[in-house]
Amino acid sequence: MTAPENHLDLAAAAALDEGLEVDDGLRAHAASCEECGRRLAAVRTTRALLSALPDETMPQAVVDRLHEALPREPVLTTIVPSGGRRRRWTSSPALAGIIAAAAALALVAAISIGSLRSSGHNSSGGAGAENGAATFPRVPSTNFPVLASGAKYNDNNARALVSSLDSLVRTPTSLAGGTTAQPGATQKDSVNSLSSQGPVPAKLRSLFGNRQELLACARLLAGGPVTPLAIDFSRFTGGQRHVRNAPAMIVLLPAVGGLRDSAFIVGPRCTTDPSQDFYLFVQAPARQ
Amino acid sequence: MSPPKLGARDGDAATDRALIAQHLAGDRDAFGELVRRHQDRLWRVALRTLGNPEDAADAVQDALVSAYRAAGAFRGDSAVTTWLHRIVVNACLDLVRRRSSRPATALDEGSIALPAADVFSPRETAQQVLDALRQLPIEQAAAVVLVDVEGFSVAETAAILEVPEGTVKSRCARARGRLAGLLGDLGPAGGNPPPDLPVQPDETRQEPE
Numbered sequence: 001m002t003a004p005e006n007h008l009d010l011a012a013a014a015a016l017d018e019g020l021e022v023d024d025g026l027r028a029h030a031a032s033c034e035e036c037g038r039r040l041a042a043v044r045t046t047r048a049l050l051s052a053l054p055d056e057t058m059p060q061a062v063v064d065r066l067h068e069a070l071p072r073e074p075v076l077t078t079i080v081p082s083g084g085r086r087r088r089w090t091s092s093p094a095l096a097g098i099i100a101a102a103a104a105l106a107l108v109a110a111i112s113i114g115s116l117r118s119s120g121h122n123s124s125g126g127a128g129a130e131n132g133a134a135t136f137p138r139v140p141s142t143n144f145p146v147l148a149s150g151a152k153y154n155d156n157n158a159r160a161l162v163s164s165l166d167s168l169v170r171t172p173t174s175l176a177g178g179t180t181a182q183p184g185a186t187q188k189d190s191v192n193s194l195s196s197q198g199p200v201p202a203k204l205r206s207l208f209g210n211r212q213e214l215l216a217c218a219r220l221l222a223g224g225p226v227t228p229l230a231i232d233f234s235r236f237t238g239g240q241r242h243v244r245n246a247p248a249m250i251v252l253l254p255a256v257g258g259l260r261d262s263a264f265i266v267g268p269r270c271t272t273d274p275s276q277d278f279y280l281f282v283q284a285p286a287r288q
Numbered sequence: 289m290s291p292p293k294l295g296a297r298d299g300d301a302a303t304d305r306a307l308i309a310q311h312l313a314g315d316r317d318a319f320g321e322l323v324r325r326h327q328d329r330l331w332r333v334a335l336r337t338l339g340n341p342e343d344a345a346d347a348v349q350d351a352l353v354s355a356y357r358a359a360g361a362f363r364g365d366s367a368v369t370t371w372l373h374r375i376v377v378n379a380c381l382d383l384v385r386r387r388s389s390r391p392a393t394a395l396d397e398g399s400i401a402l403p404a405a406d407v408f409s410p411r412e413t414a415q416q417v418l419d420a421l422r423q424l425p426i427e428q429a430a431a432v433v434l435v436d437v438e439g440f441s442v443a444e445t446a447a448i449l450e451v452p453e454g455t456v457k458s459r460c461a462r463a464r465g466r467l468a469g470l471l472g473d474l475g476p477a478g479g480n481p482p483p484d485l486p487v488q489p490d491e492t493r494q495e496p497e
Binding site (some may be wrong): 009011012014018019020039042043045046053056058062067069220221222224260281283 | 312313319320323327328330331332335336341344345348349352353356360361363364365411413414417418432433436437439457458460461462463464465466467468469471472
């Protein structure tokens, strides 16, 4: 008989049962050992006992407590990561409004003087964007404006800036100061015709000219095939982790599934993981 | 063995996504409907991972309020149910880690005898299993509850826990080994931990793997 210390212990039996790596000698021994067989059986019995636990429903008291708690929570247009303490847009509405208005004016001014620039790729209009269609475009296109506004987005001004950006790409007449759309051109033609001296953060320069990568980024963020309305290369300041001057892309996506146009503000990794370089999600205001 | 308890997982995933979109569009009833579709399963996971209804209620509420707020972060690259379970399990982990100690029980390793069918009722047997689950480190408990109790696949559980599939398998195996020791009357060697998986007297749920 094999010495007891050579038997499968329960952890090894469970590992063998799960198909994990087990010492070859032990495995060979277990194949013909009655005691090891008992222990394997004990592990399988344990699995059976777990799967046989009775179904339970959420107690009504918990249901009531939950449904009482939820409606008190406002639907935010910005993401608050679990456990986060992000200052809300509404926590100081007057100050936030002033800052946002100033920032929005700065963005529009930047556009007006031609400080937005494209990456040199002319657009003939992203599918699904021109008329505010609330569906993903059938075929995602690399024809979308890529801008470098130089604006510094933060928690307080992001909504206003995104609204301005959305208006810019949605409404040709919003383009001011000598950037009038040419007859027959879409608004994005006009946006793309702008030149700019706006800086592109160094960490984003390789992305700035790579529309396939940008399209992949937009797809990742949207969770499906989509042509972004625009991508603005800029910086983000503030947020959950109080980043300063972080390189940021504002990926403006068209309305889909009942949502409004919305923007993800992300870093070079293009992720929605708040622990990495995801900064903010903002829905643009409803368009008139 | 009972069939997998799929519950809302068999439901219409598209409906779940539509409810998220409606919620984000300002429909105040949409999120409540989403909760109703998943609440029982989320409750079971929290209750069996944490071991007591008070903590489970706190964790589920924290989790669903977070989900309500952060619905805009849902990317759609996983099922809504996966996303919700992830948030609930994380709330359970957070709760246990915040407290830095798990609920104490009087049960020692090997002290829960596997009840004979003619001695204990199914209900009593279930209670013994639940008591044993409370003895596990929280990460192991979460994995084995998702896989063995709720019937999620290893891949789904890996997505929920945001760990590799191999880690899920390892955690489940460790959990089953511990549980078998707690529930089984296997003699002196049977209930002992292996040399490479020491059971510390203070091995409690706050310890990450």
